[in-house]
Amino acid sequence: MTTPLVIGLNAAIVAVTQEVPRILTVKRPDHSLALPGEMVSEDGAFLDALPFGPLDARADPTLELGLRGWVREQTGIELGYVEQLYTFGDRNRDPEEHEGGARVISVAYLALVRERQLFGAAEASWRDWYGYFPWEDWRLTRPSIIDREIAPSLAQWVAAASQPATRRRCQERVDIVFGLNGAAWDEERVLERYELLYEAGFVAEKARDRMLRTKLQPGSQNRHSPSPSQTETPSLGRPMALDHRRILATALGRLRGKIKYRPVVFELLSSTFTLLQLQRVVEALAGVRLHKQNFRRLVEKGGLVERTGQFDPETGGRPAELFRFRREVLRERLAPGVGLPGAIRSLES
Amino acid sequence: MTTPLVIGLNAAIVAVTQEVPRILTVKRPDHSLALPGEMVSEDGAFLDALPFGPLDARADPTLELGLRGWVREQTGIELGYVEQLYTFGDRNRDPEEHEGGARVISVAYLALVRERQLFGAAEASWRDWYGYFPWEDWRLTRPSIIDREIAPSLAQWVAAASQPATRRRCQERVDIVFGLNGAAWDEERVLERYELLYEAGFVAEKARDRMLRTKLQPGSQNRHSPSPSQTETPSLGRPMALDHRRILATALGRLRGKIKYRPVVFELLSSTFTLLQLQRVVEALAGVRLHKQNFRRLVEKGGLVERTGQFDPETGGRPAELFRFRREVLRERLAPGVGLPGAIRSLES
DNA sequence: TCCTTTATGCTCAGCTTGAGTATAAAGAGC
DNA sequence: GCTCTTTATACTCAAGCTGAGCATAAAGGA
Numbered sequence: 001m002t003t004p005l006v007i008g009l010n011a012a013i014v015a016v017t018q019e020v021p022r023i024l025t026v027k028r029p030d031h032s033l034a035l036p037g038e039m040v041s042e043d044g045a046f047l048d049a050l051p052f053g054p055l056d057a058r059a060d061p062t063l064e065l066g067l068r069g070w071v072r073e074q075t076g077i078e079l080g081y082v083e084q085l086y087t088f089g090d091r092n093r094d095p096e097e098h099e100g101g102a103r104v105i106s107v108a109y110l111a112l113v114r115e116r117q118l119f120g121a122a123e124a125s126w127r128d129w130y131g132y133f134p135w136e137d138w139r140l141t142r143p144s145i146i147d148r149e150i151a152p153s154l155a156q157w158v159a160a161a162s163q164p165a166t167r168r169r170c171q172e173r174v175d176i177v178f179g180l181n182g183a184a185w186d187e188e189r190v191l192e193r194y195e196l197l198y199e200a201g202f203v204a205e206k207a208r209d210r211m212l213r214t215k216l217q218p219g220s221q222n223r224h225s226p227s228p229s230q231t232e233t234p235s236l237g238r239p240m241a242l243d244h245r246r247i248l249a250t251a252l253g254r255l256r257g258k259i260k261y262r263p264v265v266f267e268l269l270s271s272t273f274t275l276l277q278l279q280r281v282v283e284a285l286a287g288v289r290l291h292k293q294n295f296r297r298l299v300e301k302g303g304l305v306e307r308t309g310q311f312d313p314e315t316g317g318r319p320a321e322l323f324r325f326r327r328e329v330l331r332e333r334l335a336p337g338v339g340l341p342g343a344i345r346s347l348e349s
Numbered sequence: 350m351t352t353p354l355v356i357g358l359n360a361a362i363v364a365v366t367q368e369v370p371r372i373l374t375v376k377r378p379d380h381s382l383a384l385p386g387e388m389v390s391e392d393g394a395f396l397d398a399l400p401f402g403p404l405d406a407r408a409d410p411t412l413e414l415g416l417r418g419w420v421r422e423q424t425g426i427e428l429g430y431v432e433q434l435y436t437f438g439d440r441n442r443d444p445e446e447h448e449g450g451a452r453v454i455s456v457a458y459l460a461l462v463r464e465r466q467l468f469g470a471a472e473a474s475w476r477d478w479y480g481y482f483p484w485e486d487w488r489l490t491r492p493s494i495i496d497r498e499i500a501p502s503l504a505q506w507v508a509a510a511s512q513p514a515t516r517r518r519c520q521e522r523v524d525i526v527f528g529l530n531g532a533a534w535d536e537e538r539v540l541e542r543y544e545l546l547y548e549a550g551f552v553a554e555k556a557r558d559r560m561l562r563t564k565l566q567p568g569s570q571n572r573h574s575p576s577p578s579q580t581e582t583p584s585l586g587r588p589m590a591l592d593h594r595r596i597l598a599t600a601l602g603r604l605r606g607k608i609k610y611r612p613v614v615f616e617l618l619s620s621t622f623t624l625l626q627l628q629r630v631v632e633a634l635a636g637v638r639l640h641k642q643n644f645r646r647l648v649e650k651g652g653l654v655e656r657t658g659q660f661d662p663e664t665g666g667r668p669a670e671l672f673r674f675r676r677e678v679l680r681e682r683l684a685p686g687v688g689l690p691g692a693i694r695s696l697e698s
Numbered sequence: 699t700c701c702t703t704t705a706t707g708c709t710c711a712g713c714t715t716g717a718g719t720a721t722a723a724a725g726a727g728c
Numbered sequence: 729g730c731t732c733t734t735t736a737t738a739c740t741c742a743a744g745c746t747g748a749g750c751a752t753a754a755a756g757g758a
């Protein structure tokens with residue numbers, strides 16, 4: 001009767017150590033290796049994957065509890081801050097497994113953990129997330145990969161479109177999304193950038209998915225507006241298993257948005273910190289450098305932190321005062337709803 | 350082996366007509382009627398429900414396409430703007446159906462449609478969403494239900510807590526969430542408000558769920574910190590089936606947030622409109638009155654609209670110019686990322 | 699013509715933001 | 729000790745945005 005269904009629970013578990021944002025990955029056998037003419041990850045037989053576990057429909061009372069449960073089992077990490085991200089349900093998300101049978105719907109979560117911790121069972125490791133998205137780190141300089149590879153490749157892709165109107169739309173999209181030709185870089189558009197590269201065929205996942213899909217359904221023709229130049233398609237960024245890089249891009253974009261209006265960064269910091277440490281973590285997430293004095297002004301005036309009176313002598317220069325997060329703001333935050341033009345409080349209009 | 354799983358697709362379909370925000374509901378037989386001593390909706394044998402359809406794991410290539418498909422079938426509405434909201438997966442979301450068997454995970458979507466439209470099959474109707482959340486409409490005045498019913502009821506609930514510390518925390522939460530005792534009203538906290546009322550036992554769904562749950566699992570004791578005074582528990586707002594009011598609250602909160610930073614309101618308006626019409630729609634969604642001149646300044650300076658040169662003579666006073674949405678802003682929006690203190694564009698820090 | 703109603707333009711003070719300048723406090727080298 | 733380097737932190741200033749209101753314009757009706 002009904003096709004069997006599996007609910008997968010994926011976690012993008014984020015930590016920041018030494019100014020490097022990291023994501024917890026596990027090794028997953030590369031099923032595509034069995035096929036001929038297949039792109040293979042550098043490591044050979046394994047691909048990076050986000051920690052994954054199926055929902056136990058009988059035992060897990062809640063999706064989130066299910067997630068916490070097997071993350072604990074699998075990595076020894078007790079998750080703190082957890083937030084549901086998105087539910088991925090496209091068919092052929094997972095063209096490899098379950099070929100005959102079950103369809104996998106994945107509910108993805110974002111989790112923030114405080115510092116890197118040791119973990120137990122599975123073959124897990126922390127990886128710099130900019131390894132997967134080298135074009136996202138603008139802290140030191142505009143990433144060279146953009147001008148060296150992305151822009152030319154995408155230009156080719158745009159040029160390959162037959163209709164002039166299509167070409168214009170594609171060009172516009174490329175410019176907006178990657179901040180080219182005068183458009184500003186918007187650090188939140190992580191997912192849009194990844195999806196554009198995927199569509200254009202410049203990430204390894206695209207080629208892999210196409211190959212697997214045609215193998216599974218030999219009759220199906222997929223028509224993408226402009227098709228990538230088949231000559232030397234670059235493979236940008238480190239690939240992941242299945243659609244996990246898409247999930248990670250979603251997580252990254254969401255997190256970059258969220259730190260701007262909710263005090264979630266503190267989940268990543270130890271209980272006391274200097275303002276520069278705080279700033280560095282925000283910068284690591286946002287992939288952008290910030291103005292120090294203004295940052296400190298904002299944070300202090302926002303009542304987000306309070307002084308401890310203690311100092312960190314390890315700064316190299318004048319010792320920095322240690323601060324702690326003021327949990328009270330969670331309750332105070334009276335008007336996080338900035339944005340409505342002139343919300344009338346007095347109701348006498 | 351595995352408990353059977355069903356993926357449900359729920360849609361909160363929103364339209365605004367004559368300054369009333371409406372939600373598309375269908376009638377659903379009230380399964381709890383079969384039980385003794387049950388709270389019943391005013392209509393008797395039926396409860397309002399959000400349109401719902403199961404995912405066809407074999408046929409639907411995408412969750413969103415599945416949703417669009419059966420919304421078309423069921424109501425004749427062709428959805429335009431659709432956005433995934435949240436995935437609800439708690440066990441006992443649906444204590445009525447599937448008692449022996451399947452667990453239902455619901456992926457909820459928010460959809461915006463342009464004006465009210467006619468529809469085809471099922472018994473569907475548009476309802477003022479403030480019927481479900483009478484405390485959310487602050488346009489004319491602070492809703493009287495807050496001081497008349499909510500505040501006293503919640504005060505009782507707080508007082509019922511045994512621990513002083515618990516009492517303090519609950520009081521704080523009540524104040525923040527409902528804007529009492531000096532806290533400001535935050536129109537985005539729709540879900541928090543509903544959940545607080547649910548926890549405290551002042552919405553009909555709580556009593557119903559509790560009854561059904563204890564009936565299904567007679568042994569289970571649920572312990573909520575303070576339990577509601579069993580005397581005369583009010584039933585605030587019109588109830589819905591299952592957890593649909595929770596889903597609706599999620600939709601409302603999300604929409605109220607989104608209109609502030611993405612031009613989605615225009616999905617609800619016809620192609621040309623006066624600025625006051627635009628403002629009224631925003632106000633209907635936000636549940637708050639806005640300052641007219643400042644609203645128009647913001648909208649115009651933001652480049653969101655352009656004049657048509659035509660005028661609407663139906664205003665009652667001086668005719669208002671008709672505007673249209675400038676689709677280009679979708680491409681322009683160069684820096685929607687307001688919020689990072691001093692993002693350094695020049696990268697020379 | 700006057701009044702009412704809505705539309706629209708303009709002002710003004712207070713606050714926030716972006717970008718600096720200036721000063722303080724530590725350690726290292728002499 | 730003094731000087732240099734390094735980082736921390738305080739303070740300034742102009743530009744722009746926000747909240748609130750005043751003023752004028754253009755219609756219809758008494």
